Structure formats: C-alpha cells, structure tokens
Amino acid sequence: MSELQPLEGTGVRRNAVGSLLASLKSLWGILVIVLLWEFWVTASQLNTIVMPRPLDVVSDIATAPGIYFASMAQTLLLAMAGLTLGMFVGTALAILTWLSRILAGLLTPLGLIFASVPVVALIPVLARIFGYDIRTVLAIVVIISFFPAFVFTSAGLRALPLGSDDLFRVLGASTFRRLWFLAIPAAVPEWAVALRLAAANSILAAMVAEFLMGTSGLGHLFHAARADLDMSRALGASAIATVISVVSFLAASGFEKKVRQNWS
Amino acid sequence: MRISTLSPHSSRDLNAAAAPLIRVSEVTKQFRLDDGREIQALRDMSVELGQSEFVALLGPSGCGKSTILRLVASLESPTSGLVEVNGRPPAELAKQHRLGVAFQDHALLPWLDVAANIALPFKVAGLPVDEKQVSELIRLVGLAGFERARPKQLSGGMRQRVAIARALILTPDVLLLDEPFGALDAVTRRQMNIELQRIWSEQRITTLLVTHAVDEALFLADRIIVLSGRPGRVIRTLDVPFARPRHADIMRSEAFHRLCDELTDALETPVEQTI
Amino acid sequence: MRISTLSPHSSRDLNAAAAPLIRVSEVTKQFRLDDGREIQALRDMSVELGQSEFVALLGPSGCGKSTILRLVASLESPTSGLVEVNGRPPAELAKQHRLGVAFQDHALLPWLDVAANIALPFKVAGLPVDEKQVSELIRLVGLAGFERARPKQLSGGMRQRVAIARALILTPDVLLLDEPFGALDAVTRRQMNIELQRIWSEQRITTLLVTHAVDEALFLADRIIVLSGRPGRVIRTLDVPFARPRHADIMRSEAFHRLCDELTDALETPVEQTI
Amino acid sequence: QTPAKVRVQIGWIPNVQYAGEWISLERNLFAKHGVSVEWYPGGPNALPAPVVLAAGKADLGYSTWFPLLDAVAKGNDLVMIAAVFPKNPLGIISLAKKPILKPQDLVGAKVLAQGPNEKTAIDATLSLAGLPVQWTQVPAGFSPEPLLAGEGDGYTAFGVNQTITLEQMGLKWGKDFHFVSFDELGFRTYGAVLMTTRAYLEQNRPAVIGYLRGIIQGWQENDKDPAVAARLATEKFGADFGLELKQQIRQNELQIPLTRYDEQGKLRLALDREVMSGPMYAAARATGRTNLPDVDKLADFTVVPEAHQGL
Amino acid sequence: MSAMPSERMRTTLLGALGIGIFLCLWEVVGQLRLLGLSWPPLTEVLALLSNPARWGLFGRALAASLEALTVGYLIGLVCGIIAATLAHLTPSLKPGLDRTSAFIHAIPSIALAPLFILFLGRNATPAALAALSVFFVIYVATSSGLGSVPRPLQDLVQVLGGTRLTQFIRLDLPAALPVLASGMRLAAPAALIGVIVGEWFGAPRGLGVLVINAMQNFQIPLLWSAVLLAVLVSLTLFGLLGLLQHYVARRFR
Ligand SMILES: Nc1ncnc2c1ncn2[C@@H]1O[C@H](COP(=O)(O)OP(=O)(O)OP(=O)(O)O)[C@@H](O)[C@H]1O
Ligand SMILES: Nc1ncnc2c1ncn2[C@@H]1O[C@H](COP(=O)(O)OP(=O)(O)OP(=O)(O)O)[C@@H](O)[C@H]1O
Ligand SMILES: [Mg+2]
Ligand SMILES: [Mg+2]
Secondary structure, three states: OOOHHHHHHHHOOOHHHHHHHHHHHHHHHHHHHHHHHHHHHHHHOOOOOOOOOHHHHHHHHHHOHHHHHHHHHHHHHHHHHHHHHHHHHHHHHHHHHHHOHHHHHHHHHHHHHHHHOOHHHHHHHHHHHHOOOHHHHHHHHHHHHHHHHHHHHHHHHHOOOOOHHHHHHHOOOOHHHHHHHHHHHHHHHHHHHHHHHHHHHHHHHHHHHHHHHOOOHHHHHHHHHHHOOOHHHHHHHHHHHHHHHHHHHHHHHHHHHHHHHHHO | OOOOOOOOOOOOOOOOOOOEEEEEEEEEEEEEOOOOOEEEEEEEEEEEEEOOOEEEEEOOOOOOHHHHHHHHOOOOOOOEEEEEEOOEOOHHHHHOOOEEEEOOOOOOOOOOOHHHHHHHHHHHHOOOOOHHHHHHHHHHOOOOOOOOOOHHHOOHHHHHHHHHHHHHOOOOOEEEEEOOOOOOOHHHHHHHHHHHHHHHHHHOOEEEEEOOOHHHHHHHOOEEEEEOOOOEOEEEEEEOOOOOOOOHHHHHOHHHHHHHHHHHHHHOOOOOOOO | OOOOOOOOOOOOOOOOOOOEEEEEEEEEEEEEOOOOOEEEEEEEEEEEEEOOOEEEEEOOOOOOHHHHHHHHOOOOOOOEEEEEEOOEOOHHHHHOOOEEEEOOOOOOOOOOOHHHHHHHHHHHHOOOOOHHHHHHHHHHOOOOOOOOOOHHHOOHHHHHHHHHHHHHOOOOOEEEEEOOOOOOOHHHHHHHHHHHHHHHHHHOOEEEEEOOOHHHHHHHOOEEEEEOOOOEOEEEEEEOOOOOOOOHHHHHOHHHHHHHHHHHHHHOOOOOOOO | OOOEEEEEEOOOOOOHHHHHHHHHHHOOHHHHOOEEEEEEOOOOOOOOHHHHHHOOOOOEEEEOHHHHHHHHHOOOOEEEEEEEEOOOOEEEEEEOOOOOOOHHHHOOOEEEEOOHHHHHHHHHHHHHOOOOOOOEEEEOOOOOHHHHOOOOOEEEEEOOOHHHHHHHOOOOEOOOEEEEEOOOOOOOOOEEEEEEEHHHHHHOHHHHHHHHHHHHHHHHHHHHOHHHHHHHHHHHHOHHHOOOHHHHHHHHHHHHHHHOOOOOOOOOOOOOHHHHHHHHHHHHHHOOOOOOOOHHHHEOOOHHHHHHHOO | OOOOHHHHHHHHHHHHHHHHHHHHHHHHHHHOOOOOOOOOOHHHHHHHHOOHHHHHHHHHHHHHHHHHHHHHHHHHHHHHHHHHHHHHHOOOOHHHHHHHHHHHHHOOHHHHHHHHHHHOOOOOHHHHHHHHHHHHHHHHHHHHHHOOOOHHHHHHHHHOOOOHHHHHHHHHHHHHHHHHHHHHHHHHHHHHHHHHHHHHOOOOOOHHHHHHHHHHOOOHHHHHHHHHHHHHHHHHHHHHHHHHHHHHHHHHO
C-alpha cells in the first residue's frame, strides 16, 4: 500500500495514468481482496463447487446477462421500495414520539423492540403473515430500514444547535413549528447517516429474504444456483448484490457529506 | 392584551415608570454543579419593570444578569420567589410571540442564511414574512450584501448584529437584550445605540438590557439597576434624569459624566464572591 | 530559538520596536460565499511585529481583524501576499507549541471542566501539567471555586476568562488575543488589563491584540494599528508614548484622553463597505 | 490398534433420520468394526456433502442424489457407495376432496412448493409421464396451513415429516389427506445417498467398510424398537435442535419401510445398478441433466455387499 | 429539559403500558388465531419457555449464541475503531478503507457464511459474521464521529501545535464518543443478526439453529420461543448500551 504514494506523485502528469491511480487510491482494498481470492483458489486448487475464481464469476455474468439483469431489477426495486417505506415509517415514528410525551412513552419501547429484533429471525413468522413471496421480502426491508431511521432521527431531533432550543421557546414557537423549523432541520445530518446505513442494508436484507423464501430476485438466483452447485452463478448473484449495495452506500454517503457541509 | 394591574403593596411603584409589567420578586436561584456543590446565582432579587420602561442591568461578570433575563424569558424557573409578566407566568408572553430576545451567545441557526435567520420569528409565529421589514433591518444593522451569507461566514460582530435584528423583527412587547453590543466596535456600537433609541421611542417596547458599558446604559435606559457580585443582589438603583428623545450629544454633557462616574464607583464596591 | 533576521528592505523597521518577528506583507484575503460572490476581507494588508512588541488592532466590525489573527495563527492562508513568523511559515510556531491564542468565540471543550480546559495546552504539547500554574491562573482570572465547573455552567464572561487563562498557560512566544475582554464588565476588564500588563512586562511575549476599546489598546500596546472598514487596510498607526511599567493612573492623564479622542476620530472615518 | 477416524457430513440435522448412526454410536458398534466416527450436522442451509468432500473437510457424506450428479459433472471424482433410503420420502400431500395420486392429477393443479428442487421434480415427473408440463407453483413454506386453506391442491412434503404434522392436527392419513411420493409417481431417486471421494475409498477401504458395518447393525437394531433411536436423537445427538420425541418416534416408524429394499427387508443400503441406470438416469435426464457418467464410474456396487459379508 | 422524577416515572409507566398493550394484542391475536397457526398465543410460548424440561435446550442455545455474539461484537468493535482511526489519521488511506469496508459489508452474508463454515469452522462462523456486521456499523459511526469536531475546536488544537495524534486524542476521540456510542448500540442487533445467519448454515447449536429448524419442522411454539429469546437478548443489550449512550451524550456534548 505504501508504494502507492510515490507513484501517485509522478502519475499526475499524464491524465489517464493519473485517474487510474486516483481510482487505485480508493479501490486498493477491493483489489487486494479479489487478488487474494484468485491466489487462494489457485494455490489450494479448489474445485468450482467449493469456490470458483473471480474470472469464472465474471464470465458467468457475461454469458447470462439477461438472467442477472432480471433478478437485479427485481431486487433493486424491492430494496428501494422497502427503503423508502422503512425510512418513512421510522422517521414518522421518531417524529411522533418527539411530538407527544404520551406517544413517546407508548411507542419508544415498542420502537426499540422492533428496532432491536433480529429481523432475520422473524422471516419465518413474517412469511406466514404476508405470504411466501415478495410481500414478505418487502416487509423485511421495511423493518431493516425502519431501524436506523428511527434511532438516528430520534437522536437527531434532539441534537439542537447551541442555544436554539431556548431561542424557540422565547419566540413562543408552537410544538409543530419547533418541529418544522428547528428539530427537523437539525435532524437532517443524522437522518442522512441512517440513510447511508439503511441503503447498504436494504439490498442485503432483500437478498437474505429472497434466499429464504422468494421465488425471484438475486437471493433466489443465489439459492437456485447453490442448489445446483453452480457456485459461479451463486457468487455472480452475490457480486451483483455487492456492487449495487456499495453503489447505494456511496450515493448515500455523498448525500450525507453534502448535508453536513450545508448544515454547520 | 396589555392590561396591567397596579399592585398597591409594591414598594417600588415610585421607581417604575408605569404599573409593573414585569415583576421579579424575592427570587433566589441556585444551580448545582456536577460535584454536587450549589451555586447561588441570585439571592432575594427583586426587579420590576413598568409598561414601556427601559431598564438596564449592570453588574460584575457572573453575578446573575443573564440568569435574570432567562427567568423573565421563562427559560429558568426560580428556586424560590416569583416571576410574573402582566400578573401571569412569563411563559405566556413567549407563547403569544410578544417577546424579543438577543442572547449573549447569538444562537443563530447554522443552516439558515442571514435573511432567513432574521425572518425566523415570522415563520415561528406563523405569520407571512414581511420581506421589506427584513431587508430594512438588515440595512439598519449594516449587513446589506450579506443576506445570503451563513453564520459561519460572518465575523463575530456581524453575528451579533443578526441576533439584534432578529430580536426586533416582530416588534415585540417585551425586549430582553443580553450584552447585545458586546462584540461591536465603538463606532458601530454608537450607531446601534442610536438606532435602538429611535426604535424604542417609536414603539416603546418594555426593555431589559444587560450591558457592561455604563455610558450605554445611561444613554438608553430609564432606570439602571446595579447588581453586586455573586450572589447577585441590587446594590444601587438610578433613575436616569435625561429627557427623551435623547440626542447623542448628551454623552458629552457634564451630568452624563458625573452619573457615569457615580455608577462606576457603585460597580467597584468590593465583591463578596462566594460560590 | 528566537533568532530573527532584520530585513533591510522593510519599510516599517522604524515602527517596529525590534527586528520583525511577525511579518504580514501585502496580504489580500478573499472568501467566497455560497452564492459565488467574493468577499474581500483584507486588501494589501501589511503589519509587522518586532520581537516582544505588543500591537493592538482597532477597526470596525467585519473589517478583517480576526482574519489577520487567523492568518498569523496559520489557520487561514492568504489569497495573495506573505505571512511569516521568524522568516518561516507561521505553522511552525504552532507546531513548536509557542503560540497562545484566545479566540473570539472562546472555543472551550464542552466535555472538560475549567481546570482541564486551562491545562489542555500542556497535554497537547505532551508536557506534564503544572497544577500549581493552573490554579494560579484560575485564581488570577477570578474563577477560584469553579475548577470543576463545565463550560455550560459558566456565565459568558467566565467562559471568556477561561479562554484567556488557557492562552497564557504555556507562557508562549507569541500571543494572539481576539477581543479577549469583550464579555467582561468594566471592573473585571480593568483588573484583567492590569494583570495582562504585568504578565507581559515579566515575560515580554510578542502580542497581537484585537480590541474594540480604545483605552484598552492605549493602556496595553506599544503600537496601535487602525484598520478601515472592509476590505481592511491600515489607515492609521500610532506609537503609544507611555513609558512602561504603566500604572492604571495613566488612564486619567490628559495625554491619554487626547490620544483616545484622536484614535476615536480615526475610527470614525467614513467607511467604504463594499462586499 | 487405534480405530481409524472417519469424518462424516450428515445431510440434515441430527434427527432420527440417522437412526443407524445413533444406535451404532451409542452401542459402540463402530468401534467394534475398527472406526471412530466424527460427524458434522447438516441442516436447511448447510453445505451439501459433495462440497464439503470437495473441500476436504469430511471423508464420507450424505446428500440427495442430484447434488452428487452435479458435483461429478463439475469434475469431482466422487463415488456413490450406498443409499439409506432406496425409496425417497419426498412427495406430494393432497386433501381428500381433490387427491393427487398419479401424474395425471398434477396436470393443471396448483401445487404449494418450497423451492427450485421441488419445482424441478414436478416438471420432470410430468415430462416422464409424457404429460404436458402444465401446473401452477404457489410459493409456500413449511406450514401445511395454505393447503388446508385451499390455496393449493397439493403440497410438496416429506412423507415422514409434514404428514405427521397433519396427523398431529387430527387428520387421518388416507382419509382426510393423501400422500404420494415422487418415486410412486415415476420420478425415481434415492434419498440419503452415501458418498466419498474415489481417492479416499481406494486408500481407506477398510475404514469405509467398518463404517458401513456399523450403520448396518445400527439400522438392524432400529427395526426392533423405533423409540430407541428417536430417544437418542432427541436427548443426545440432536439435543440442541429442539426435536420432539413423539414426532421422532412416528417419523422412525414411517421411515423404516423406506429403508427396505424389498418386502423381506434384507438388502439394506445396497445400490441397484438396474434401478440406477434405468429409471433414475431417466429421471435425471428429465431434469435436464444430460452429461451423465457411466453408472459403474458413478457408483461402486461392491462396497455394501462386502460390508454385509463380514457380518 | 430537566427530567423530574415524576416525569420519568410517567414515561416509564407509559412505556410499560405500551408494552402491555402490545402483549395483550399478541395474546388476543393468538387466541383467536387471527394470523393462523403461525401466530400462537403468548401464553403458549411462555408455557414452553417456562417448561423446565426445555431449559437445558434453551440454555445451551442461548449460551452458544451469546458467546458468539460477545466474541464477534468485541472483535468487530475493536477492528472497526482501529480501521476508522487509521483512516482518520492517514487521510491517504481513507478513501480505500471507506470503500473496502463498504465492500466487505456489502458481500451478502448468505454467500460468506458457507465459505466461513468450510474455512473457519462451524463454531467460528456465527462470531465471524457478527464481527463483520459490527465492524461496519462501528467503522461508519466512528469515522463520522471523528469528523464531527466543530471547526473552532480544531483551530484551537492546531494553534496549540497539536500533532494529528494529540488532536485525535484530545479532540476527535471525545467528540466521536457520542456517535460511537450510538453506533455501539446499533451494532448490538446487527451482531445478533450476524450470529443467527451464521448459525443457519450448519452450526451445531444456537438460537439461530433453533429458529431455522423449528421453522422447517413447523414447531411453532418453539420457533416463537427462540425468536422471543433472541429479541430479549437484543433488547437487553440495546437497553444497556442505551444507558451508555445516554451517559456519553451527557458527558461529552
Ligand atoms: N446551567 C448552569 N449550571 C450551573 N451554574 C450556572 C448555570 N448557569 C449559570 N450558572 C452560574 O450562575 C452564575 C450567574 O451566571 P449568569 O450567566 O447569570 O452571569 P452573568 O451575570 O450573565 O455574567 P456575565 O456578565 O459573565 O455573562 C454564574 O456563577 C454561573 O456559573
Ligand atoms: N469563512 C468565511 N467565509 C466567508 N466569509 C468570511 C469567512 N470568514 C470571514 N469572512 C468575512 O470576512 C470579513 C472579515 O471577517 P473578520 O472575522 O476578520 O472580521 P473582524 O474584523 O474580526 O470583525 P468583528 O469585529 O465583527 O469580529 C467579514 O466580512 C466576514 O463576512
Ligand atoms: Mg451573561
Ligand atoms: Mg472578529
């Protein structure tokens, strides 16, 4: 890793080399992991039913882009819908508990219960309630996303700038206006952290849920491929999930960074 | 809304320019530190402000001036004693959006620009923002051109001026100012004093001003109250004799200088300073 | 460590009490607002401080005084021009723990109590904390009894005094003070002035003081620089003629009052105020 | 002489399905045949035995038969040596009002099926019977409720498991509900196939034989009292899996006939070349597996008889 | 904002009431079979849980899961803090570490678990997956906390000549503690999820093993008992870490 720094200095002159090195700067970790994988599979001569090489996975994706794309679209759509709904419910509940002492008393412990439930343990139960299909997958993603939204928004609604709470009290702000003009804006940075965590998790949660019960999507593709001992395809599905999860995480990170700049 | 009852038992009616609108009576305020020790910020403090009266508080650092303001703003409640505005708990005043406050630490919202920070009281009161008045006040505090700047892009004095503008924007019934001009240079401060004087003369807002500048207190106030060191108690009350409207020239007068010296002497009374 | 080279080309050598230790030369500083507009905080600003010199900066709010301090503290870099300390980039001074700074906004660590906030420079420099010196300084700024209090439990003036004590604790080579006494009442402020004077006389720390009080500047400084409104430029430089050590009595002298008036007039020069 | 250590990956959780192992372990029968057995639990999501074998983390393993075919097709030199269930217990449960008892009943039916394997089985059953592959898959889990609620006509299940759930709910087998296995529908497979790598078999044949002798005797003992192995599974070997004794006893009762190769119940565990190369290969082809190895390469038919001989 | 004792009491009472209502609803839904056989009455689940004959089973499962949880949590916590610190102190490494941690976290656990089973062993897998989840949450929380120091305070330490390390110890770390505490709280359920998924792929015992097998065998009360135990574990940790978070927020903000 350390040899990257001097290289970087000299590479700036040429644009292409420069941008390559710039991306190396952020991608070295992933590169190391992939190289270790390749090296390890080669060295220990593992059969593909145990572990294929990175290239096997890539070539499998290349040979059947249609299958991958259909599954990806399905999972992505579900994850996004669940994320939106979960963030909405979590934020709304956090706001409700902020608004009313009684609701706070009634709902906070329940929110905490839901927030602390190991959701995967609930999959069998939810599957019974919602059915063995995408509705349960959606429910899982909603619960997973609900969790950080509730926790972080609750904290953010109370992380007010110095003296601002006093200010709003002397301005005679109604609870609603205190919420709208103070607490909600103050909570935006923390909310962005929640989004960051939830965005990455939503894809993964959808994948686990599909794995256990779905009939479509990347999790199902993984499950079916594993049943056929087609590990290249199984890992291909995982790789796609990884990529979209990382991309949504990075997009949410960018959003958070922007928010933080404008909020302090 | 501005009915105030005259209490026949009040011993300070003579000092008050009108019936007491704000009454702080026999208030003691204690704070507890982390290590369990009690700090007595105020002891048996009584202050009254009549309708449309302008009172200035002078006193050494840490004597409880900000605490008095916070009591009147209902941000603290007294350990013992009574705080009333118009015979009612002070919180009601705030609820009716009739209170204007400039805090010692400005308390600007970091995510709003200058114009939005100043317009905030409108929004909080649920009123339409009077853009003309906002830009008029921005001009008045000398921040024209900085409407879109955010607090972290302002100098210390500029931030303070935003806080002053925000306190004035709703033409409140009661104005509480905590060293509002502390971060300003003498010239800007003088200008601000004159503007405040003008606004007060027009609107006759009942005002409680904490300041460290004796001349500022004399120029602006009807009555000046000097507090002792902690725990704060009233050690001197002065009715300012200058007629209104006051021109900046009075600051050069003999009487002004004499009163200045008198108050300065009062402030220099040896300080008790127990924790 | 305190070798300073005398530059033969400097046009201000005559003003400097000694060879320039701090050199701000031809500095322009621009900031960009969110809406893309440029603010020129300083234009072609040059200031020099000799070894052990005490210089005070006066100027209207928003003229760039804090910006100059931040440039010398290497917290900002100039848009154009040069800032040097001892002929070297100013960052080195900080690295060697030879800088004492009191910011306009105090910048106390909320999770540390008074004693720990004042002791912080020791810890940052990796030195053992001199407890005796810490409690000596706490006493000196009048906060005995508040060692264990946390910043939010202090009054505005008390916080400011903590910041002053912290700036002095390491007996730095260069002291940068940004309106250190702005939140203090006149009496406390006078006491602090006298203490600072005493400390300076003993240790002869090269000091740059931003203040709004003309009398404070005259009482403390060797040289006073008056800045114009934004963009800040030097409009007047005054070598203070009073011999040291100075007694508080000089503030009552005729000469003192005359210089006061002179500087006040200089400050009142009409202000350009472009953004 | 120290007993040879054999590492066995079982194909499911340690329940009564491995009755032979538990009895043999409990009564030290393996030790008598010169092996010491170390076993690893499987489970719903656990790695199939061929993968564990390929990774070298076990010596013997149980799985269903298609993963073995797939692993061999992918170049693993695995050999099949025995089949515990010559009759695969996987099948379809249906209710009395619309029973599914023959392939024809599947055409146009709505079947509650858990996963891809079950779907493949029904597709292949229909095509083996020369019927149109027309049926609707309704995703389902492990609860028979949707079947009872009429959400499907059939429900893919194990004849030794979900049937018991229905019995416990008070329904009568053959009256209220019916079960037909895929074997009976013409889709022949073995259940719980025992396999190893060819290299291991060549180098450690005595150990493999010893292990087989152990379970043969274990299974023979099991015939005498189904409760013994059930109790061993619930209280000892599968004690961490929350098994229910009553259910396990019933499962054992139901599975014992499936371990018999013929009505006399003699040739336990042995592989049948004719069945494999005939109906089972046909079934495999019907699932779309074309590149099938020679039967004699895939399976070693001599190991079980050799084990039996020494007993 | 000072919470009077009576007010705290009221909140506690309301909280208890909320939970009470929820439990009653559970019982009613179960009794009336509103959600079918899969939703048993609470009393049925409690009866199973309080059956001494089952205590051995639950005890061993609980112990196994708790051990994996503790080990995984601690490893993830330490690694997360170290990685975030490293990224914070050496800005040139930060982009790479950011991506790598996001990447590692983004690998679906269902793909990792089988590999871990093979190459780390069945017993280590639940802990390893828990460690991965915890690592990510802690990494994100710590790095965002370390970057949350107000500008004036940064300036202060800079002019005092603080090295990056002193700035880190004196400023970044205390300022990061509240966010880290939130992260630690958040990481507890995440860790438990890691443990449970890890146990699904062939672990010898644990709550996850009970959950998945009870699900497969339609042992509904057992399934719910295991889920309830998992929720209790999670809730207890969440509550305890909530106290820590509360303390840290008051002390360091
Ligand atoms: N929240 C608090 N907790 C503990 N003590 C407090 C608190 N607020 C104020 N105090 C103490 O009360 C006393 C009075 O404080 P106050 O802020 O009213 O002083 P002040 O007169 O405004 O001083 P200054 O002129 O320095 O602003 C001080 O000693 C201070 O330490
Ligand atoms: N970070 C920044 N971004 C944009 N503008 C800035 C920034 N910092 C300072 N300025 C601008 O630079 C000018 C000078 O600011 P500075 O803080 O130096 O003033 P000052 O002389 O210290 O004023 P005061 O006496 O009010 O503290 C101001 O107009 C301010 O708006
Ligand atoms: Mg105060
Ligand atoms: Mg300034």
